[in-house]
Amino acid sequence: MATQIVMDQTGDTRHEFDPDNAEALARAERRFRELTGAGFTAAYRTGPGEVTRIKSFDPTAHETLFYPRLVGG
Secondary structure, three states: OOOEEEEOOOOOEEEEEEEOOOOOHHHHHHHHHHHHOOOOEEEEEEEEEEEEEOOOOOOOOOEEEEOOOOOOO
């Protein structure tokens, strides 16, 4: 099972999907495109405390984190 974690002002939402299920995989890829298109940054965990930013959907990523653009003032 793979997970997409979406961080926002309310906390986080987790979307689990089976990468072996074509329909679930298509929904996950669509969610990836929608979130990154809306300005979210996507990253996947590469090790304890380590992440790598990604710009395209990776169906092999076990856990993908989406976080909104940070705005300073």
